[in-house]
Amino acid sequence: MNLIKSITDITEKCISCGFCESVCPTLVPGDNNSVFGARGRVILADFAVKNNSDDLELADSFYSCLDCYACVNVCPAGVNAGVVSELMKEFIVSKEQDKKNPIAELIKTAIMEYENPLGLKKESASWASGIEFNESSTYILTGHMYQMMPYTREINKIRKYIDENIIKNMAIALKKHISLIKFAGHFYDKSLKEKMENDLRNIIFLLKKSGVKFGYLGSEEPYPGMFLYDLGYIEEFREYAKRVYGYMAEKRIKKIIAIDPHTYDLLKNIYPKYVSGYNIDVIYYTDLLDLKYNKFEQSITVQEPCHMLLHDNNFNAMNILNSVAEVKLPSRNGKFTMCCGGPDELLFPEIAKKASKQRYMDLKKSADNIVTICPLCYNNLAYDKNVHDFSEFVVKLAKK
Ligand code: SF4
Ligand code: SF4
Numbered sequence: 001m002n003l004i005k006s007i008t009d010i011t012e013k014c015i016s017c018g019f020c021e022s023v024c025p026t027l028v029p030g031d032n033n034s035v036f037g038a039r040g041r042v043i044l045a046d047f048a049v050k051n052n053s054d055d056l057e058l059a060d061s062f063y064s065c066l067d068c069y070a071c072v073n074v075c076p077a078g079v080n081a082g083v084v085s086e087l088m089k090e091f092i093v094s095k096e097q098d099k100k101n102p103i104a105e106l107i108k109t110a111i112m113e114y115e116n117p118l119g120l121k122k123e124s125a126s127w128a129s130g131i132e133f134n135e136s137s138t139y140i141l142t143g144h145m146y147q148m149m150p151y152t153r154e155i156n157k158i159r160k161y162i163d164e165n166i167i168k169n170m171a172i173a174l175k176k177h178i179s180l181i182k183f184a185g186h187f188y189d190k191s192l193k194e195k196m197e198n199d200l201r202n203i204i205f206l207l208k209k210s211g212v213k214f215g216y217l218g219s220e221e222p223y224p225g226m227f228l229y230d231l232g233y234i235e236e237f238r239e240y241a242k243r244v245y246g247y248m249a250e251k252r253i254k255k256i257i258a259i260d261p262h263t264y265d266l267l268k269n270i271y272p273k274y275v276s277g278y279n280i281d282v283i284y285y286t287d288l289l290d291l292k293y294n295k296f297e298q299s300i301t302v303q304e305p306c307h308m309l310l311h312d313n314n315f316n317a318m319n320i321l322n323s324v325a326e327v328k329l330p331s332r333n334g335k336f337t338m339c340c341g342g343p344d345e346l347l348f349p350e351i352a353k354k355a356s357k358q359r360y361m362d363l364k365k366s367a368d369n370i371v372t373i374c375p376l377c378y379n380n381l382a383y384d385k386n387v388h389d390f391s392e393f394v395v396k397l398a399k400k
Contacts (some may be wrong), residue, residue: 016043062089142259
């Protein structure tokens with residue numbers, strides 16, 4: 001279907017009631033400027049495509065959307081401002097080269113060239129050194145998100161001291177000399193790297209203890225292409241996803257164990273729409289755990305990931321948590337869970353920070369111990385030592 005028609009088919013249903021603004025996690029962090037809220041995005045999209053506007057200053061409205069889909073749950077007309085934003089990013093990308101977001105362009109170029117957003121494919125696999133996998137298994141473990149977090153956190157720390165225009169100019173220069181992006185490998189948060197690598201090893205421990213046999217592609221494993229999709233590079237994503245699938249098919253992979261919600265959602269729900277003949281089963285690692293646990297004596301609260309709950313994915317982690325501790329959920333839970341703001345880290349670190357603080361405060365009202373089931377949520381919510389990744393929390397309770 002024509003892209004403009006796809007957008008207006010949704011935007012024209014909007015009755016401008018504003019209910020979606022009450023749940024949109026970017027509105028308040030965007031200083032209550034309506035273009036950073038769900039209703040504003042829908043109205044702006046309708047205006048932009050009908051006037052074939054190339055005033056791409058407006059693009060920030062769509063790039064800052066977290067694609068969490070909280071808005072559609074409260075919309076009486078069934079409008080999903082997240083989907084509108086996804087389509088608008090595709091619309092923006094189809095415009096002239098010099099109007100595109102330079103940071104998004106840089107990341108796209110690095111993925112197409114190096115199969116990793118920062119050109120760090122080899123570094124992404126170093127955590128697994130010394131671990132034995134079942135090389136003959138058609139089951140593989142996948143995901144790059146735990147590995148990327150220490151780099152994005154450090155880069156964002158540095159960005160705070162540099163003017164945004166200078167950053168955009170640096171991104172333009174780097175894109176022309178793309179091999180220099182690998183320099184990012186020197187910048188990472190050391191303690192977070194240690195923590196993320198421990199969590200990856202915790203996941204391996206839990207799966208092996210549950211009797212699951214699986215392989216790992218190591219430094220050959222391609223990044224699945226999430227940023228291409230999230231930033232609206234749909235044609236590039238289509239080509240890239242086919243390349244990734246071709247590689248998996250060559251390795252005779254039949255099942256994938258995803259270890260973060262974003263990779264899970266992408267490989268399970270998005271790949272089949274863009275790659276013909278895609279026939280790999282995707283399962284979330286928590287669904288494979290079959291263990292006995294000791295009780296955790298305090299109550300906990302849980303950050304339920306929006307890419308699971310609001311994108312209609314089921315997973316078993318909540319059953320495990322309910323069996324080991326008293327779970328006190330925050331007011332926004334289940335189908336109304338709230339995004340941690342993490343997807344904005346790359347392009348809108350200030351909005352991401354404010355959105356995460358708002359969610360952290362909300363969770364803290366329910367219990368002191370927060371368990372997250374997503375490395376991105378962990379990275380954004382870990383304001384104190386009582387925020388735990390699911391793997392780290394559960395590994396301590398697993399019976400010997
Ligand atoms: S809730 Fe739905 S109908 Fe109301 S403003 Fe938001 S998108 Fe429009
Ligand atoms: S998908 Fe999330 S961030 Fe985007 S408009 Fe809807 S509620 Fe707001």
